[in-house]
Amino acid sequence: MTPPVKERWKFWLTTLLVFVVVGAAISVPIIRSRMKRAARLQQQTEEQARRELVQTVPMNPSDPRVKAKLFWLSDSDSSALAPVTVELPLSSDPVLRSKQVLNTLLAGPVDVELRTLPPDAVLLAFYILPDGTAIADFSEALATSIPSGIASEQLAVDSMARTLEANVPEVKRLKILIHGQEVETLAGHVDLTGTFVVHADTTPGPANPVAAPAAGKVGAIAAPTLTAGSSAVKLAQQ
Amino acid sequence: MLLDVGNSQRPRLLFILGIAFLFLAGAMMTHALQTPSQTQQSARSESSQIPTPPSGQSATPVPTGPQSSAQASQNGLSVVVLDPAHGGTDLGARGTGGIQESEIVMEFTAEVRKALEQQGFQVVQTRQANDNPSFDDRSAIANAQRNAVFITLHIASTGLPGTVRVYVNSDLPAVTTANGFIPWDRAQAPFLGLSRKLGDLVQGMLTQRFKGSPDTAQSATIRQLRTTAAPAIAVEVSSVVVNDRADLDHMASGVADAIARGVAAFKPLYVVPTTGGVQP
Numbered sequence: 001m002t003p004p005v006k007e008r009w010k011f012w013l014t015t016l017l018v019f020v021v022v023g024a025a026i027s028v029p030i031i032r033s034r035m036k037r038a039a040r041l042q043q044q045t046e047e048q049a050r051r052e053l054v055q056t057v058p059m060n061p062s063d064p065r066v067k068a069k070l071f072w073l074s075d076s077d078s079s080a081l082a083p084v085t086v087e088l089p090l091s092s093d094p095v096l097r098s099k100q101v102l103n104t105l106l107a108g109p110v111d112v113e114l115r116t117l118p119p120d121a122v123l124l125a126f127y128i129l130p131d132g133t134a135i136a137d138f139s140e141a142l143a144t145s146i147p148s149g150i151a152s153e154q155l156a157v158d159s160m161a162r163t164l165e166a167n168v169p170e171v172k173r174l175k176i177l178i179h180g181q182e183v184e185t186l187a188g189h190v191d192l193t194g195t196f197v198v199h200a201d202t203t204p205g206p207a208n209p210v211a212a213p214a215a216g217k218v219g220a221i222a223a224p225t226l227t228a229g230s231s232a233v234k235l236a237q238q
Numbered sequence: 239m240l241l242d243v244g245n246s247q248r249p250r251l252l253f254i255l256g257i258a259f260l261f262l263a264g265a266m267m268t269h270a271l272q273t274p275s276q277t278q279q280s281a282r283s284e285s286s287q288i289p290t291p292p293s294g295q296s297a298t299p300v301p302t303g304p305q306s307s308a309q310a311s312q313n314g315l316s317v318v319v320l321d322p323a324h325g326g327t328d329l330g331a332r333g334t335g336g337i338q339e340s341e342i343v344m345e346f347t348a349e350v351r352k353a354l355e356q357q358g359f360q361v362v363q364t365r366q367a368n369d370n371p372s373f374d375d376r377s378a379i380a381n382a383q384r385n386a387v388f389i390t391l392h393i394a395s396t397g398l399p400g401t402v403r404v405y406v407n408s409d410l411p412a413v414t415t416a417n418g419f420i421p422w423d424r425a426q427a428p429f430l431g432l433s434r435k436l437g438d439l440v441q442g443m444l445t446q447r448f449k450g451s452p453d454t455a456q457s458a459t460i461r462q463l464r465t466t467a468a469p470a471i472a473v474e475v476s477s478v479v480v481n482d483r484a485d486l487d488h489m490a491s492g493v494a495d496a497i498a499r500g501v502a503a504f505k506p507l508y509v510v511p512t513t514g515g516v517q518p
Contacts, residue, residue, distance in 0.1 A: 194459070
């Protein structure tokens with residue numbers, strides 16, 4: 001004897017409801033975990049790509065060994081810089097040479113107390129514009145790991161500028177970017193909107209120069225984000 | 239049974255409930271799918287963010303102290319703008335035992351304010367509470383004053399504890415436009431000479447009290463000073479890395495007294511140029 005039509009409806013609908021509830025309970029966590037895994041994989045891929053881009057420039061043993069001057073903190077006065085002579089095989093190409101000396105500067109001196117830059121900071125890209133302005137792009141750690149303060153930030157910038165001055169005559173000015181972006185300050189104090197004089201015999205560049213990447217010398221970033229920043233006039237004279 | 243309805247209504251009711259449940263399950267699955275992708279999207283948009291210049295830079299022209307030379311000469315230095323650095327979410331330097339620069343500078347500012355007011359100066363602060371005005375907002379407060387000097391107060395995370403350093407801005411090429419205005423981002427340029435005099439005087443007073451401090455003011459490319467149209471210095475106390483917070487607290491009155499005496503000594507030197515746009 002077959003059940004009445006209404007009873008069949010009730011049976012099938014109840015079964016359907018049970019399936020939907022069970023299906024949702026099983027599938028939602030699975031979908032969530034898959035999406036998380038996919039997001040993690042994507043992050044790993046980006047991180048891998050970044051590491052490949054930013055890997056330090058290896059020293060070429062066939063390059064002539066020269067006595068490079070690197071500026072870290074003075075062991076007699078921690079508020080000043082002192083040159084340390086290190087024999088390194090340096091490239092004759094100014095961009096490669098700059099990367100090599102800056103990476104050595106980042107690696108730090110034997111006495112870690114005398115370092116000027118945080119150990120986890122990475123030089124992401126470096127190139128030199130035709131007018132001698134060098135663009136150095138660092139990872140965010142340069143800004144986040146440096147001890148906050150006017151003195152420490154100024155010493156960090158000065159150590160880079162003085163090291164480039166001593167080893168790469170082609171660099172006239174230095175512009176510092178953080179992760180491809182122009183930032184207002186290094187860690188709340190020292191102004192990064194302008195350029196730093198590297199060779200004192202050159203006139204300082206504009207605070208916000210309009211820059212274009214040098215062909216064939218661009219590293220991790222496609223184009224600098226500098227803006228023509230001569231802002232509107234605001235102060236009146238009477 | 240499920241509800242107290244007639245037997246003929248039950249299949250229809252169950253059917254409607256089933257459809258509603260399907261919609262609910264569908265919505266849950268859609269939400270589960272969308273959540274991670276939205277996170278990725280926001281991360282992408284953050285990483286591709288391009289900085290923009292401060293929005294206030296093309297705003298109202300601000301009259302300056304020394305540029306309004308006649309009036310400044312008549313009135314002389316009367317206002318000191320004190321800038322307790324950092325604040326809000328920007329804690330500044332952080333030391334042992336929870337010492338925060340943004341908090342300590344407020345205490346130093348209160349002491350400096352008291353000492354300056356005793357010397358007869360009117361004091362204006364760039365922040366009164368635990369907030370964090372932008373560099374431009376702080377400069378705007380100073381640039382709105384006449385016959386003023388600007389002092390930004392900091393506590394370092396490095397340096398010999400118990401010493402104090404005074405900084406003036408590094409050289410800036412002075413620029414004046416044809417209509418006699420000074421560009422906002424070069425506002426400090428015409429004042430660098432006066433800033434140097436003020437810095438050396440304050441540093442001298444501080445060094446008398448805090449041995450091991452430099453004899454003269456140092457130069458640094460300080461963002462806060464660049465847009466300030468007044469004699470402007472930064473005072474940085476070393477440091478947040480002290481064993482006992484009381485060591486810093488004890489310095490406050492000495493720092494305040496030295497700054498007040500330095501500013502008082504600078505007052506007769508606050509002579510302004512008679513022509514605008516020339517570095518004093």
